[in-house]
Amino acid sequence: MKIAILGGDGFCGWPAALHLSDQGHDVIIVDNFSRRVIDEELEAESLTPIRSLSERRAAWKEISGKEIGFAFLDVAQDYESLVEFFRSEAPDAVVHFAEQRAAPYSMKSPRNKRYTVDNNVNATHNVLAATVESGQDIHLVHLGTMGVYGYGTAGMKIPEGYLDVEVTAREDAEGNAVEPHRIEQQILYPTNPGSIYHLTKVLDQHLFAYYVKNDSLRITDLHQGIIWGTHTEQTQRDERLINRFDYDGDYGTVLNRFLMQAAVGYPLTVHGTGGQTRAFIHLQDMVRCIQIALENPPATGDRVKIFNQMTETHRVRDLAELIGRITGAEVAMVPNPRKESAENELHVVNDTFLDLGLNPTTLSEGLLLEVEQIAEKYKDRADLSKVPATSLWTAEQQAGVPSSISPVPPVS
Numbered sequence: 001m002k003i004a005i006l007g008g009d010g011f012c013g014w015p016a017a018l019h020l021s022d023q024g025h026d027v028i029i030v031d032n033f034s035r036r037v038i039d040e041e042l043e044a045e046s047l048t049p050i051r052s053l054s055e056r057r058a059a060w061k062e063i064s065g066k067e068i069g070f071a072f073l074d075v076a077q078d079y080e081s082l083v084e085f086f087r088s089e090a091p092d093a094v095v096h097f098a099e100q101r102a103a104p105y106s107m108k109s110p111r112n113k114r115y116t117v118d119n120n121v122n123a124t125h126n127v128l129a130a131t132v133e134s135g136q137d138i139h140l141v142h143l144g145t146m147g148v149y150g151y152g153t154a155g156m157k158i159p160e161g162y163l164d165v166e167v168t169a170r171e172d173a174e175g176n177a178v179e180p181h182r183i184e185q186q187i188l189y190p191t192n193p194g195s196i197y198h199l200t201k202v203l204d205q206h207l208f209a210y211y212v213k214n215d216s217l218r219i220t221d222l223h224q225g226i227i228w229g230t231h232t233e234q235t236q237r238d239e240r241l242i243n244r245f246d247y248d249g250d251y252g253t254v255l256n257r258f259l260m261q262a263a264v265g266y267p268l269t270v271h272g273t274g275g276q277t278r279a280f281i282h283l284q285d286m287v288r289c290i291q292i293a294l295e296n297p298p299a300t301g302d303r304v305k306i307f308n309q310m311t312e313t314h315r316v317r318d319l320a321e322l323i324g325r326i327t328g329a330e331v332a333m334v335p336n337p338r339k340e341s342a343e344n345e346l347h348v349v350n351d352t353f354l355d356l357g358l359n360p361t362t363l364s365e366g367l368l369l370e371v372e373q374i375a376e377k378y379k380d381r382a383d384l385s386k387v388p389a390t391s392l393w394t395a396e397q398q399a400g401v402p403s404s405i406s407p408v409p410p411v412s
Helices: 013-022 034-042 053-064 079-089 110-134 196-215 254-264 283-295 316-327 351-355 365-377
Strands: 002-006 026-031 069-072 093-096 139-143 162-171 177-188 218-224 226-228 268-271 277-282 305-309 312-315 331-334
Touching: 002 013, 002 079, 013 026, 013 053, 013 093, 013 283, 026 053, 053 069, 079 110, 093 110, 093 283, 110 139, 110 196, 139 196, 139 283, 177 196, 196 218, 218 283, 226 254, 226 283, 254 268, 254 316, 254 365, 268 316, 277 283, 283 305, 305 351, 312 316, 316 331, 316 365
Parallel strands: 002 026, 002 093, 026 069, 093 139, 139 218, 218 305, 226 277, 268 331
Antiparallel strands: 162 177, 277 312
């Protein structure tokens, strides 16, 4: 099929583009390089030396014989060009990664909050409106987040997007008293976002529900856990295809950050008690899930198809202790910049992907060491001043109230 990947130059988009191209699909990347611009803003490059997109695409053609197309387009701002792109290219499917993806970055300042909402919500709504206006029958696959559910303890397994509820009716539609009776309904699982970034994903899912109801669009929303790992089968074929490895306090995901810190002799920074339980998925499983979602679209008229895209859950301090044991790294408990529960349980249903053939890549010493070896190889590129997470969640902290958060010095 012909697949447009919005945000295809990014951490998730690039390996997904390679994987789908390798599967024989006609892939076109749509990007405005905003993530590279944010690198310049934060003065924090990827630990791995990522090439320009033109070099990446040329290397892939040289190695595989397959071409990946490219269109420079700001999905959030250039609506007319997006409509024309859909009409001229007529993709069978669109994979939507074109959103600012970091919770800490979204909380740095009012400017960052406004940018995240403007970019993410506009991008999603433009894609939906452009699909309708273009008249194309496009299956939209969107990368959401497990964070829409929140990180409180639910006391049950979190279902895949929808919750069965019962209400007791004591009046009819006209307000007349009737014998109490139970009415069953199914609703979107109640949301509890923990950052502005997560909030935009909540808004996304309501936009999806509306456009499916009103315009019969075909949409799959993937509520994804935290990605770990750096390589997929395709990215390790050539140095020029290497993926991003973010380690800074804004964009680095927790497990990759720990592995990088171990490689450079920096204490593993565990926020608060480390009692936060999170859902995880390996990068290779992420691209496989995108493929499975594309191969199993909802029918026209069906509700939004929601998958929980994760393979396992772990408590943060347990991960730090595991990595400390296998690498010899020290563990440092530091104040938590986020406004969240100190401890939580997380139990998640992920039956759909398993039923459709996903064979999960679970946490193993071998894969952890593989990531640490990559970090070791490129450790000279690390700027250790960028490791601490300094984005603060509350207005009081952002207004300048003294905070105990401070960088952890590397082990000498």
